[in-house]
Amino acid sequence: MAAISQKETMMTMNRVVRLIERPVGMVTRSCFSFEDEAVAEPGEGEFRVKIECISLDPAMRGWMAEGKSYVEPVALGGVMRAFAAGVVDASNNSQFQVGEYVTGLFGVQQFAISDGNGVTKANPEVAPLEAWLGGLGMPGWTAYFGLLDVGEAKAGDTVVVSAASGAVGSVVGQIAKLKGCRAVGIAGGPEKCAYLVDELGFDAAVDYRADDFFATLKAATPDGVDVYFENVGGDIGDAVLSRMNTFGRVAVCGLIAYYNATSAPDGMKNVRSILVNRLKMQGFIVFDFAKGIPAAMAELAEWYREGKIKFRQDVREGGVDAYPEVLNLLYTSGNFGKLVLKV
Ligand SMILES: NC(=O)c1ccc[n+]([C@@H]2O[C@H](COP(=O)([O-])OP(=O)(O)OC[C@H]3O[C@@H](n4cnc5c(N)ncnc54)[C@H](OP(=O)(O)O)[C@@H]3O)[C@@H](O)[C@H]2O)c1
Missing domain, CATH: 3.40.50.720 (NAD(P)-binding Rossmann-like Domain)
Incomplete structure (x- = not known):
C-alpha cells in the first residue's frame, strides 16, 4: 500500500475554532476550543471551500454576546462566525466550480461547506484575495x-x-x-x-x-x-x-x-x-442594502482598477489558532488597515 504523505494526512483534517464560553470584556483563549475535525464532503447542491484568509471584524465581539441584536449570537459550541475567502476545492453546485475564489460567512476554520447562499466570487487577478474581505468586501x-x-x-x-x-x-x-x-x-x-x-x-x-x-x-x-x-x-x-x-x-x-x-x-x-x-x-x-451590493462592488472595483482608491491590508500569520489574539488587535488599535488572518 502506498504510504500516505504528511500533506495528504493534513488535508483530511479541518482545524475548527468553536465558541465555548461567552466573553466578559476582551475575548480570551478560554472562550474557544481549537480542534481537528474530519473534513466534510459537500452534499447535493453544495461545495467545499478551502479557506485561505479570515476577516477579523469588530462586530465579532457582538456576535459572541447574548442579547437583542441585528443577528443571532453564535451558539455555544458553534463554529465562530467569520467572513473568509478561499478557493472551491470540491463542488456539487454548477454555479461554483473547483478552482474559483469565493468569499462568504465561512467561519473560523480551514474548510467550509456552503450552498452558495451569501457567497460572492472574488477575482485575485483584480486585487489580492485579502482585499475582497476589505475594500472590495x-x-x-x-x-x-x-x-x-x-x-x-x-x-x-x-x-x-x-x-x-x-x-x-x-x-x-x-x-x-x-x-x-x-x-x-x-x-x-x-x-x-x-x-x-x-x-x-x-x-x-x-x-x-x-x-x-x-x-x-x-x-x-x-x-x-x-x-x-x-x-x-x-x-x-x-x-x-x-x-x-x-x-x-x-x-x-x-x-x-x-x-x-x-x-x-x-x-x-x-x-x-x-x-x-x-x-x-x-x-x-x-x-440593509443587500440588493445594492453587486452594483456597489462593481463601482468600488472600477475605482480600484483606475487607481482612484487604495486598500491597505494588515495580514497576520498564525492560522486559526491565533484567532483570539489577532481579533483583539482591533480593540487595542493594533491593526493598521483591514485586519486579516492567513490560514
Ligand atoms: N454597520 C455595519 O454594517 C458595519 C460593518 C462593518 C464595520 N462596522 C463598524 O465600523 C467600524 C470600523 O470597523 P473596521 O472593520 O473598519 O475596523 P478598523 O477601523 O479596521 O479597526 C478598528 C479601529 O478602531 C479604532 N479603535 C479601536 N478602539 C478604539 C477606541 N476605544 N477609541 C477610538 N478608536 C478606537 C482603532 O483605530 P485607531 O488606531 O485610529 O485608534 C482600530 O484600528 C467598527 O465600529 C465596526 O463595528 C459596521
Whole structure:
C-alpha cells in the first residue's frame, strides 16, 4: 500500500475554532476550543471551500454576546462566525466550480461547506484575495452605503470619519473625495494620520490621542461638519457632534469604543446639537442594502482598477489558532488597515 504523505494526512483534517464560553470584556483563549475535525464532503447542491484568509471584524465581539441584536449570537459550541475567502476545492453546485475564489460567512476554520447562499466570487487577478474581505468586501460596501445612502454626502460637504485609517474609514474618506467633499479623518497617532493625508488624499487628519485634539478638529473643519460617519462613539463622537452644521447627518456605523465594555458606557453629552442643528442620526447595518451590493462592488472595483482608491491590508500569520489574539488587535488599535488572518 502506498504510504500516505504528511500533506495528504493534513488535508483530511479541518482545524475548527468553536465558541465555548461567552466573553466578559476582551475575548480570551478560554472562550474557544481549537480542534481537528474530519473534513466534510459537500452534499447535493453544495461545495467545499478551502479557506485561505479570515476577516477579523469588530462586530465579532457582538456576535459572541447574548442579547437583542441585528443577528443571532453564535451558539455555544458553534463554529465562530467569520467572513473568509478561499478557493472551491470540491463542488456539487454548477454555479461554483473547483478552482474559483469565493468569499462568504465561512467561519473560523480551514474548510467550509456552503450552498452558495451569501457567497460572492472574488477575482485575485483584480486585487489580492485579502482585499475582497476589505475594500472590495463587506467593509467597502459599508463605507459606500453609509456615506452615500445614510450620510447623503454630496459635493461641497465636509465629511468627518472616525477610525479613519481602518477598513471602513479609509474607504469612506476616499469616496468622499471622489464625490467632491472635504474629507477629514480621525485616527490614533501621527503615523496613521500622515497616511490619511499623504497616501489617501484626505484633506486633513486629526489625532484623537493628541492633547490638542479638539482644537485640531476645529481647525480641520472651518466650515463645520455636514456628515459624520461614526465608527467609534465616546468622546470622539461627542466632539464631532459639537461641530455639526444645520441639517447635518450622522451615519452611525459602529461604536467600537463600547464593544468590550462591562458596564453601561457614559451617555452622549452633546445631544443638544441634534436638536438645535436638526440633525438626522441613523444607525445602519450593511446588509440593509443587500440588493445594492453587486452594483456597489462593481463601482468600488472600477475605482480600484483606475487607481482612484487604495486598500491597505494588515495580514497576520498564525492560522486559526491565533484567532483570539489577532481579533483583539482591533480593540487595542493594533491593526493598521483591514485586519486579516492567513490560514
Ligand atoms: N454597520 C455595519 O454594517 C458595519 C460593518 C462593518 C464595520 N462596522 C463598524 O465600523 C467600524 C470600523 O470597523 P473596521 O472593520 O473598519 O475596523 P478598523 O477601523 O479596521 O479597526 C478598528 C479601529 O478602531 C479604532 N479603535 C479601536 N478602539 C478604539 C477606541 N476605544 N477609541 C477610538 N478608536 C478606537 C482603532 O483605530 P485607531 O488606531 O485610529 O485608534 C482600530 O484600528 C467598527 O465600529 C465596526 O463595528 C459596521
